[in-house]
Amino acid sequence: MILHTLLLLNSLFYNQNQASYICNLEDNLHGLQTEVAGLKELRSDLMSRVRIAEDEQRLKRLNQVEGWLSRAETLINDADQLIFQSSQHVDNLCMGGCCSTHPRSSIKFGKQIAKKLQEVKDQKENGDFSDVASKPPPPSSTERPSEPTVGLEFYLNKVWSCLQKEQVGIIGIYGLGGVGKTTLLNQINNKFHDTTHDYHVIWAVASQDLPIERVQEQIAERIGISNNGWKSIDEKAADIFNVLRKKKFALLLDDIWERFDLTRAGVPLPTQGNGSKVIFTTRRVDVCCQMQPNMDNNIGVECLPPGEAFKLFEKKVGSETLRMHPDICKLAEAVVEECAGLPLALITIGRAMASKKTLREWEYAIEVLRQSAASVLPGVGKEMYPKLKFSYDCLPDERFRSCFLYCSLYPEDYFIGKDKLVDFWIGEGFLDEHTNLSSARNQGHFIIGSLIDACLLEKQGNHRIKMHDVIRDMALWIAGEYEKEKFFVKSGVQLKEQPKAKKWEEVTRMSLMSNQIENLTEILECPKLQTLFLGWNDLKVIMDDFFNSMPMLRVLDLSSNWNLEELPVGIAKLVSLEHLNLLGTGIRKLPVELKALAKLKYLNLEWTRDLEMIPQQLISSFSKLQVLKMVRCGYGCLLVLEEMEHLKHLNVLTITFRSASELEKASRFNKFFSCAIEVVSLEDFRDSRSLTIMALAKLQHLCTLTLSRCWDLEEVKIERNITEGAGCFHSFRTVILDECNHLRDVSWVTFAPHLEELYILDCKGLEEIISEEKLGEVAELKGNSNLFSKLEILHLWCLPKLKTIYQHALPFPQLKEIYIRRCPMLKKLPLNSNSAKGQRLVIFGEEGWWKDVEWEDESTKIAFLPSFRPF
Structure with a gap:
């Protein structure tokens, strides 16, 4: 009776269509559970494909895939919620599921289930994707990892300021290996990343081998060009050009070793019209000039000044280590001084010393650094020197490498005279055989210029050069580890006695210059020795047999030994000698035994004020002599001029005249005018x-x-x-x-x-x-x-x-x-506001005198006030 009443009520209140929601509720509920399970599986499979595309192929998921996954997630959550609520509605069903004790609620729930079931089916049908991801459009710039730096802010601001100039399209950054050029370029890249701009920033690293191909690959990847079956550089260049010509780009090109042909690589040349920029780094100044002849737009990165250098070193070694002993901080200052401001050295040696907590460890480090034996410190021989050595490896040939290594014979921080160095190289046979000495010297100066361009030597005015301390240490490391030549270098280390070595027989070049050695009383068995630097010592005595076992010696420098009054007769054993420098010695006479030096080409007697006797026919016996230097020599010039007439190969003469009559007589000698007289002193x-x-x-x-x-x-x-x-x-x-x-x-x-x-x-x-x-x-x-x-x-x-x-x-x-x-x-x-324009003029003088200087006008005074340096 009750059941009949319920059916009657249902039929009275709802039509047949609405009643079906109650009748089909259980079937639709089971169907929804099945479809949701299928949707979950489909979503899982699709997510797996997306993760592979994103993580392994570095693609970006398609927007339609992202939308489908988002909608699927919502549907699954909604369906799971309905399924969770379904039990109470199923309990309300009666009459075999055709009626409900709460018909209104059951119809509403049945509608929700039916609708969700259809939505899930539709979502599944739309989930068939052939591609789930694609290559994303490249961002305008990407951040590069970069450690906190010290001392580069000045250069960063200088480059950034240069970039703002419309007329500047190409900027070169040059400097010594390890000075921070790549770090600076990283900072420039990251400043682009952190700044609002309209450039498409491209980072690329060149290589010594195939530089154009390697850079093209990096540019192509950065601008989203896939490999279209390229077979040649030109094909790549065409595709790259077609993309870049439509963009305003900034190409950051790191570590180039020769002129990089932008056009051949497909890079449009920067102009004011396209507004694009190219910023590159190199170790070679000549590459900068080839890429950008205007040196105002080429920025040299210098080593750090002492204060900044210590800050960087302290960061790497750690303040805790420096506080372990009161004297460690002072020793750390000495270590920093040995690094001479080179960031790579400061970082490498700083890390090596970070674990050294005792005073003796630090004292040992100072000792090896001062002896140019830093390769024993952790990381130096395996990490720092090989990075620096790449500049050496890239020199044109063995001649350039030999000339470079030769500079390490001088003491640390020594100002090397260019002309004197080239004359040594000629004596060593490093240079080509030339028809005249002038050509050989020109070649030598060309090599010096190339070594300066490679940032392996530093220019000191027009006439001198210097080798950075760390580069010198690296050169000695190369000579000890890689080269056939073996160097023995103890220059400028305050030796008071003749040093000892285990294997003299292997040494090819020896430098003991700038010490306090007084006597050479032990024979050195050096059958391979070609170079011996003994200048700037306190030599008084050289034993007669000292030179007996040096048959291959070509260059002997005894200069600036003011107390050396006599040459040993055993010098006659140096039958291969070509270059003999006696400048500034106390020699009183030249031994007649010097006639045995048949190969002598260079003889320097300048500033030998006590030289009173040269045996007759000695000078004329040097039949191969090319250079004779006698400025401020105590021996009269006229007798020498007579003998010079017989020297067919003499090219260069320096000489002193002590009266007008001497000068007049000298002018009568043919050789006086045929020689290239370089220096004359009227005294x-x-x-x-x-x-x-x-x-x-x-x-x-x-x-x-x-x-x-x-x-x-x-x-x-x-x-x-x-x-x-x-x-x-x-x-x-x-x-x-x-x-x-x-x-x-x-x-x-x-x-x-x-x-x-x-x-x-x-x-x-x-x-x-x-x-x-x-x-x-x-x-x-x-x-x-x-x-x-x-x-x-x-x-x-x-x-x-x-x-x-x-x-x-x-x-x-x-x-x-x-x-x-x-x-x-x-x-x-004699100055006005237009004088010395563009020059960094320095005026040294007494402060009292400077206050009284009278200026042409106020603008001249203002222009030169910053130039003054008091004594």
């Missing part, structure tokens, strides 16, 4: 008040002229036939005047248009440097605006009557240094 003149230097005007290769202690000399005459002579004094580079007390001016130096250095010292009567009155007498010089156009250094010392350098301001386009001391009457300098 101790007492026989003339005026000097005519017509003979010197004809010396086409004269570089340096010294007038010293010419007590009676009042005037150097300017003659008409000098001014008319083509090329007169054009080779002059340096003039030195010393203790010429009666000279009132030196106007004649204006005939040296290429003069670079002028030193005037202790000339008590000098009133002006250039006399306008005397210039006015020579029509060719009247109104000459090129006076001192090549001058770089002007030194004036102890000139009590000097009032003017020149009456008018001069441009001084090359001037770098003015040194004025004890010149109380010199109140005005």
Whole structure:
């Protein structure tokens, strides 16, 4: 009766369609559970495909896949919730599931189940994807990992400032290996990443082998070009160009070793029109010039100054280690000094010392660093030196490598004279056989320039170079580990006695220069030795047999041993000797045994003031002699000039004259003019008040002229036939005047248009440097605006009557240094606001004198106030 009543009520309130939601509830519920299970499986399979595409193939999931997965997730959650709620609704069913004790609620729930079932079915049907992910569009920039740095902020700001200039398209960053160029480029990349800009930033690393191909691959990947079956560089370049020409890009190109051909790689050249930029790093200055000839846009990264260097070292070694003992911090400062500001060295050695907590460990580290034996420290021989050695490996050939390693024979921080170094190389046979000495020297200077360009040597003015301490240590490591030549280098280490070694027989080059060795009393068995540097010691005695076992020796340097009065007769055993340097020794006579040196090509007797005797026919016996240097030699020049007539190969001479008559007699010798006379010193003149230097005007290769202690000399005459002579004094580079007390001016130096250095010292009567009155007498010089156009250094010392350098301001386009001391009457300098434009002029002087300087105008004063450096 109750059942009949319920059926009657259901039929009264609901139509047949609504009643079906109750009747089909259980079937739809089972169907929903089955479909949801299938949807979960489908979602799981799709997610697996997406993860593989994203994690392994580095693709980005498609938006439609992302949308399907999101909707599937929502459907599954909703369906699971309905299934969880279904039990109470099933319990309300009766009459075999056709009726409900709560019909309204059951119909509503049945509708939800039926709808969700259809949604799940539809979602499953839409879940068939052939592709789930695709390559994402590249971001405008990507961040690169970079450690906190010290001391690069200045360079970062400099590069960034350069990037803002529309006219600058290519920027070069150059410097020594390990100085921080790549780190700086990382910082530039990350500044792009952190800054709002419209560049597409591309990072690429070049390689020594196949640099263009490697860079093309990195560019193609960065701009989203897939390999389209490229067969050649040109095909890649075409595709790259077609993409980049439509973009404003910044190409960051790291570590190039030669000019990188942007066009061949497919990179459009940066212009103001496209606004693109190329920033590259290199160890070679010449590569910078080839890529970007405007050196204002090429930025050299220098080693860190002492304070910044210590900060970086402290970061790597740890402040806890430095506090382990009161003296460790002082020793750490010494370690930092040995690293000479090179970040790679500071980082590597800092890490190596981080675990060293005792004073003795630090003392040992200082010892090995000072002995250039740092390779024993952890990481140095295996990590730091190999990175630096790559610059050495990339030198053009063995000649360049030998010349580079040779520089490590000098002490740390030694300023090496270029000309002297090249003369050593000639003696060693490093350079090609040339028809004349000048060509060989030019080749030597070319090699020096190439080593400077490779950042393996540092330029110190025009005439000297220096080797960075860490590069020197690396060179000695190379010579010890890799090369056939074996170096024994104990230069500048305060030796007082002749050193000892286990295997003298293997040594090919030895340097004991810059020590305090007094006696050489033990024979060295060195059958392979080719080079021996003994200069700048306190040598007094060299035993007669010392040179007996050095048959291969080619270069012997005994210079600046002022107490060495006698050469051993055993020097005759050096039958292979080509280069003998006795400059600045106390030698009193040359032994006749020197005649045995049949191969001698270079003999330096400069500043041997005590040399009184040279055996007759000794100089003429050196039949292969090419260079003879005798400036300020105590032995008279005329006898030497007579013997020089027989030297067929003599090319270079430096010489001193002690009277005008000597100079006049010398001009009669043919050899005097056929030689390339490079240096002449006129010294101790007492026989003339005026000097005519017509003979010197004809010396086409004269570089340096010294007038010293010419007590009676009042005037150097300017003659008409000098001014008319083509090329007169054009080779002059340096003039030195010393203790010429009666000279009132030196106007004649204006005939040296290429003069670079002028030193005037202790000339008590000098009133002006250039006399306008005397210039006015020579029509060719009247109104000459090129006076001192090549001058770089002007030194004036102890000139009590000097009032003017020149009456008018001069441009001084090359001037770098003015040194004025004890010149109380010199109140005005020949400078105006246009002088020394573009040069970093430094003016050294006394503070009291500087306060009294009179300036042409206020703008000149403001321009040069920052140039002053007090003594």
